[in-house]
Amino acid sequence: xxxxxxxxxxxxxxxGKVRDVYEVDADRLLIVATDRxxxxxxxxxxxxxxxxxxxxxxxxxxxxxxxxxxxHHMLSANTSEIIREVPRLRDHExxxxxxxxxxxxxxxxxxxxxxxxxxxxxxxxxYRERGTLAGEALPxxxxxxxxxxxxxxxxxxxxxxxxxxxxTIDRMRSLIGEPATTELQKLSRDVYEAGRAIAxxxxxxxxxxKFEFGRARSTGGEGVxxxxxxxxxxxxxxxxxxxxxxYEPGHGQPSFDKQPLRDYLEAEKRAGRWDGNxxxxxxxxxxxxxxxxxxxxIYRRLTGHSLDPNGSH
Amino acid sequence: MTxxxxxxxxxxxxxxxxxxxxxxxxxRHGLWRRLWLALAEGERELGVAIPDEAVRQxxxxxxxxxxxxxxxxxxxxxxDVMAHVHAFGDxxxxxxxxxxxxxxxxxxxxNADLILMRRGLDLLRSRVLDVLRSLTTFAEKWRxxxxxxxxxxxxxxxxxxxxxxxxxxxDLVLDIEDIDYRRRTLPFRGVKGTTGTQASFLELFQGDHExxxxxxQLVTEKMSFPAPLPVTGQTYTRKLDAFVLSVVAGIxxxxxxxxGDIRMLQSFGEMEEPFEDEQVGSSAMAYKRNPMRAERIAxxxxxxxxxxxNANQTHxxxxxxxxxxxxxxxxxxxxxxxxxxxxxxxxxxxxxxGLEVHPAVIERRxxxxxxxxxxxxxxxxxxxxxxxxxxxxxxxxxxxxxxxxALKDGADSNDLLERLSKDRSFGVKLKDLEGTIDPxxxxxxxxxxxxxxxxxxxxPLFAGESARSERAEELRV
Numbered sequence: 114x115x116x117x118x119x120x121x122x123x124x125x126x127x128x129g130k131v132r133d134v135y136e137v138d139a140d141r142l143l144i145v146a147t148d149r150x151x152x153x154x155x156x157x158x159x160x161x162x163x164x165x166x167x168x169x170x171x172x173x174x175x176x177x178x179x180x181x182x183x184x185h186h187m188l189s190a191n192t193s194e195i196i197r198e199v200p201r202l203r204d205h206e207x208x209x210x211x212x213x214x215x216x217x218x219x220x221x222x223x224x225x226x227x228x229x230x231x232x233x234x235x236x237x238x239x240y241r242e243r244g245t246l247a248g249e250a251l252p253x254x255x256x257x258x259x260x261x262x263x264x265x266x267x268x269x270x271x272x273x274x275x276x277x278x279x280x281t282i283d284r285m286r287s288l289i290g291e292p293a294t295t296e297l298q299k300l301s302r303d304v305y306e307a308g309r310a311i312a313x314x315x316x317x318x319x320x321x322x323k324f325e326f327g328r329a330r331s332t333g334g335e336g337v338x339x340x341x342x343x344x345x346x347x348x349x350x351x352x353x354x355x356x357x358x359x360y361e362p363g364h365g366q367p368s369f370d371k372q373p374l375r376d377y378l379e380a381e382k383r384a385g386r387w388d389g390n391x392x393x394x395x396x397x398x399x400x401x402x403x404x405x406x407x408x409x410x411i412y413r414r415l416t417g418h419s420l421d422p423n424g425s426h
Numbered sequence: 427m428t429x430x431x432x433x434x435x436x437x438x439x440x441x442x443x444x445x446x447x448x449x450x451x452x453x454r455h456g457l458w459r460r461l462w463l464a465l466a467e468g469e470r471e472l473g474v475a476i477p478d479e480a481v482r483q484x485x486x487x488x489x490x491x492x493x494x495x496x497x498x499x500x501x502x503x504x505x506d507v508m509a510h511v512h513a514f515g516d517x518x519x520x521x522x523x524x525x526x527x528x529x530x531x532x533x534x535x536x537n538a539d540l541i542l543m544r545r546g547l548d549l550l551r552s553r554v555l556d557v558l559r560s561l562t563t564f565a566e567k568w569r570x571x572x573x574x575x576x577x578x579x580x581x582x583x584x585x586x587x588x589x590x591x592x593x594x595x596x597d598l599v600l601d602i603e604d605i606d607y608r609r610r611t612l613p614f615r616g617v618k619g620t621t622g623t624q625a626s627f628l629e630l631f632q633g634d635h636e637x638x639x640x641x642x643q644l645v646t647e648k649m650s651f652p653a654p655l656p657v658t659g660q661t662y663t664r665k666l667d668a669f670v671l672s673v674v675a676g677i678x679x680x681x682x683x684x685x686g687d688i689r690m691l692q693s694f695g696e697m698e699e700p701f702e703d704e705q706v707g708s709s710a711m712a713y714k715r716n717p718m719r720a721e722r723i724a725x726x727x728x729x730x731x732x733x734x735x736n737a738n739q740t741h742x743x744x745x746x747x748x749x750x751x752x753x754x755x756x757x758x759x760x761x762x763x764x765x766x767x768x769x770x771x772x773x774x775x776x777x778x779x780g781l782e783v784h785p786a787v788i789e790r791r792x793x794x795x796x797x798x799x800x801x802x803x804x805x806x807x808x809x810x811x812x813x814x815x816x817x818x819x820x821x822x823x824x825x826x827x828x829x830x831x832a833l834k835d836g837a838d839s840n841d842l843l844e845r846l847s848k849d850r851s852f853g854v855k856l857k858d859l860e861g862t863i864d865p866x867x868x869x870x871x872x873x874x875x876x877x878x879x880x881x882x883x884x885x886p887l888f889a890g891e892s893a894r895s896e897r898a899e900e901l902r903v
Contacts, residue, residue, distance in 0.1 A: 120472075125636060128643055156647050158467065243885060391460055391648050392467075392485060 121145070121209075122201050130156060131168075131350065137199055137215065141188065144169075144214045146345075150404070152374050153389060159396045166211030167408040167420060168348045173214065174416050175308060175346045182307060183300055184341040186216040186327065211420070219327025219343055222289055223271050226297050228305040230264040231320035232257060233353060233365070235279075248281055258320070258355075258362040264305055266298050271325075296340050297326050308347045315414045317369065318360055322352035349411055369411055373403035436762060440726065440769035448545055449761040451493065457538040458507075459488045459514055461649070462525050465617065468644040469527060472637045474630065476524045483518035484525070490517055507531040528619060528626040532661045532748070536615040539760065540662070541649065543670045544612055546764040550677060551605045553771035554598050555888075560778035561598075562884055565591040570873035572865035573696065573788050574795055581795040584865055587697075587783060589872035590687070592879045597680035599883055604673045612670070614646040615662040616654025621747040659747035667760060668737035674763050675734035681770045682727035685720035688777060692717040695787045700780030719773045726766045726773075733763050792865050794833065797842035798826055800863045804846065804854075807862045811853045821852050 123135035126142060130151055135143045146168040148160035173190035189195050195215045196202050202209065229236050229246070236246050237257045244250060247267035255261075268285045270278050286294045301324050312319045325344040345351045354369035368375065377400045381387040387394050412420045437446055447453060463484045470476040492513055499509035507526075515522030526533070568587035575585035617638075619626045624638050631637040646654040655662055691697040692715075699719050701707075707714030736759050740752045797804075801822055808818035822842075829842040843863070847856035 120636060120640070125639070128640070130647060154650055156650075242888070391650065392463060392488075395485075 121205055123199075131165075132345075140218055142216045142218050143195070143199065143202075144216055145209065146212045146214075148212075150371075150374065152371060152378055152393075155389070155391060155393045157374075157393050157396060159401055161401060161408065162405045163211075163420060164405065164408050167412045168345060168350055169212050169214050170420060171348045171412060171415060172346045176342070178311065179304060179307060179342075179346075183304055184329075184339060185346070186219060186329070186341055186343040188215040188217060190214045216343070217329050217341070219329040219341060221325055221327040221343060222293065222297065224285055224289060224297065224325075225269040225271055226301040226324040226326065227267045227269055227321065228264050228301050228324070229267060229321040230261055230305065230309055231318065231353075231355075232259045232261055233320050236265075236267070236321070247279060256363045258360070258364065258366050260362075264302060264309075266301055268297075269323075293340070300324075300326065300340065300342065304342065304346070312347075312354075312415065313357065315417075316357045317411065317414055318355040318357050318366075319347060320353040320355055320366070322347055324351075349408065354411060370407045371404065373400055373407065434762075436765040436769065440722075441765035442768050442772055445546070445549055445765055445768035448542060448549065449765065452489070452491065454538055454542065455491050455493075455496070455510055456489050457541055458510055458534040459484070459491070461534045461537050461645075462511075462514065462529075463488065464645045464648040465527070465529060465533070465641075466521065466524050468617070468641050468648065469524075469630070471644060472631065472641055474524075474527070476527075477520060480518070480521035480524055482520075484514070484521045487514065487517040492517070505531075507534060510534075528630045529617070530620045530626075530660060532615065533617065533619075536662050537649070539756070540612060540614060540651070540666070543667075543760065543764075544609060547605050547609050547670065547673065550674065550764070550767060550771060551602060551609070553768065553775060554602055554605075554677065556775045557771060557778050558595055558598055558602075558884065558887070560775060561591050561595045562880060564588070564778060564781060565595065565876050565880065568783060569876040570866065570869065571783070571785060571788065572792055572869050574791055579690075581799075583799055583870075584792065584796070584868040584872075586869050586872040586876065587788070588876040589869075592876055594680070594684045594687070595884065596879070597683065598677075599887060601673070601677045601680055602887070604676055608670055608673050611652065612666065613653055613655045613662075614649060614651035615658055616642045617645050618642070618654075618658045618660075621660050622658040659744075661744075661748045661752075664737070664741035664744055664752055664756075667756065668741050671734055671737040671760070671763050674767050675731050678727040678730035678767050678770055681723050681767075681774050682731070684774065685717075685723035685727070688720040688781075689717045689724070692720070694791065696784055696791065698782045698784070699777045700782070719777050723770050723773050723777075726770050730763050730766045730770070733759050789865075794840050796863050796865060796868065797840050798830070799868065801826075803862050803867070804859065807854050807858065808852050811858075813851075813853050817851060821846065821849055825849065 121135055123137060123143060126134040126136045131147060131149050133145045137143050146165035148162060148164045150157050150161045150164060169190055173187060176185045176187045192206060192210050192213055195213055196206055198215060232240055232255055240246055240251055240255060246265050268280055270280055304324060305322055309319050324342060326340050327343045328338045329341050349370035355366040356369055360366060381394045382389060409420055466476050466481055466484060495516060496509045496513040499512045500506055503509055511526050515525055565588040571587040572584045573587045574581045575583050617627060618624055627638045627641060642654045688699060698715060699717050701715050707716045740755055743751060804822055805815055805818045809815050825842055825845040829840055829845060833840060843856060843859045846852045847859055
């Protein structure tokens with residue numbers, strides 16, 4: 114079942130371009146990834162089959178792998194289990210299949226924790242023109258898409274509107290304090306490094322990624338607040354995924370997930386059939402299928418399984 | 427050109443093609459149709475039974491607007507929005523029953539105005555960047571050319587030609603920051619219905635509040651706005667117009683300040699705006715080169731700045747959920763402020779890319795004033811030669827007044843140094859005095875300030891610029 118927008122009998126907490134968050138109760142949230150897709154800042158009219166489920170199940174897979182390394186927000190990504198926990202959702206089992214995650218509620222830090230392992234995108238532009246990244250000098254002579262060792266932590270503020278704004282680590286300290294800054298930076302690097310190493314053995318380069326963290330009251334009962342990883346984790350929407358077999362520094366790399374979509378839209382623009390504004394062109398079935406297949410392929414490569422929409426393994 | 431009735435000089439003479447197209451009926455009514463399409467698509471996604479064919483026909487006819495048909499409808503209905511609903515329905519018959527469903531006129535008129543203003547800001551921004559590019563080259567080239575700096579419009583100390591350009595540039599950088607903030611945060615009027623209560627949409631969705639909220643959100647996202655205004659009357663608060671137009675007026679003010687400097691520099695003969703081979707300066711005085719482009723900037727900027735308060739007055743005059751006394755006024759003020767500021771920036775780009783500098787004149791004018799400005803250095807020189815500081819000061823004062831008097835009485839040049847060198851009580855040779863007043867020693871950190879400014883402000887700005895288009899393609903990272 115495709116999903117453009119979700120409509121559940123729960124109190125909406127936040128609506129995003131791709132994900133909708135609902136309040137379950139005082140301690141829990143339900144995060145639902147829809148099949149919507151955007152490119153060049155425009156939301157497409159069509160949905161991409163399986164995209165929502167892939168994003169949710171990739172996050173779930175990573176969080177299980179990272180168990181012990183980092184505390185996280187996931188309570189369950191298994192739809193049947195979620196419905197047992199939240200019986201009000203039983204009429205929505207089919208539309209939620211695979212795409213829903215029951216999560217602990219936290220107070221989210223207002224910081225996007227970006228880790229860059231490769232020189233790409235806006236980071237490459239900054240380096241090319243100023244020799245810096247996040248304001249810090251980098252070695253001379255790096256090429257586009259070169260690996261950065263060690264990876265670079267470049268935080269950003271979470272802007273409700275428009276694009277996030279890159280900030281310095283000093284600025285981050287002044288926003289959330291020194292201890293949290295140190296901890297978020299360390300956790301971000303650790304999780305990225307672990308993820309990068311695992312993905313590398315599956316033919317996927319995770320060029321860069323973005324994490325979010327929150328504080329939750331420890332269930333230990335002491336009232337100790339601990340930092341936990343929230344939101345989506347190392348998915349193609351929160352990260353830049355490149356196919357390792359075609360990796361070649363010196364130029365931009367194709368995107369593992371959205372390349373067919375971007376190629377199509379670029380061609381429409383070049384042909385003068387699209388001006389980059391609403392409405393985006395209708396996506397042909399081949400483009401939708403190819404994009405959907407990319408998402409499924411990423412899931413297969415990473416986990417070694419085909420997507421089980423129940424999210425049960 | 428229309429010659430038998432009045433037509434706007436902004437359209438006929440001053441504004442660029444791109445800005446004129448932005449405010450054209452084709453663009454505006456094309457946006458109305460896109461907004462109707464987004465509304466229908468959003469309603470459909472939320473379960474309203476709008477057939478595929480209706481949406482297909484709307485999409486196929488977004489820009490095929492029969493303005494004659496719309497005019498005929500408007501004559502009948504005395505209502506421009508309903509006229510365009512019908513004109514759209516004629517070419518998309520399957521959609522006719524659904525176009526504008528639940529909406530009030532402000533849905534298309536207000537949302538389109540916000541889109542137009544946002545695009546207008548984008549266009550102005552790109553023009554400001556063009557000017558900054560020219561001025562960057564200019565500031566680099568003239569970074570250490572000493573020139574008279576003025577306070578009270580009187581020669582004060584030396585600065586450099588390039589340093590003065592950074593003052594103009596910094597104003598424009600501040601304008602860009604203002605544009606960026608306003609551009610990024612400008613909200614959408616969204617889907618709010620008559621008086622802004624969304625009652626018609628609540629009816630449409632049979633009491634489902636969440637679907638009404640979502641429709642507002644969905645349409646806002648489709649039009650690539652960050653968020654809808656949380657609440658509105660029937661129209662969006664006219665405060666938004668005042669905010670945007672204040673940014674526009676700020677650009678005009680920066681340009682006007684620049685134009686004033688250029689006009690004076692041209693009067694001094696130090697600098698001139700570009701002059702075409704066949705350009706005529708004066709119908710009578712054939713030798714004249716007038717700074718007519720800078721004067722036109724001043725002229726248009728005064729027009730723009732006189733309109734700025736109008737926007738706040740319109741906001742202040744609104745009663746309750748809406749009044750119509752904003753309408754005719756906004757129809758003039760908003761496009762004209764954008765068109766005039768666009769014209770100003772086109773002129774400014776032209777001037778800054780072709781500014782002629784005359785170093786010989788600048789140096790002559792510096793030479794005429796510099797000896798007076800060098801009092802401190804001359805005193806130090808005299809003391810180093812064994813003199814007494816108080817005596818040297820008195821000697822300089824006496825000869826300065828005499829040299830200034832001589833200049834006013836027609837002397838060719840400032841002979842203060844010669845007078846001092848001949849005065850035994852001062853005791854320094856002419857050659858040594860001349861060495862003391864090398865103009866480059868009087869510009870302070872001006873050349874380095876130019877370097878710092880270009881490195882710390884302008885280079886990052888342009889680096890951010892190329893990253894901007896890239897960022898638009900990036901999802902989260």
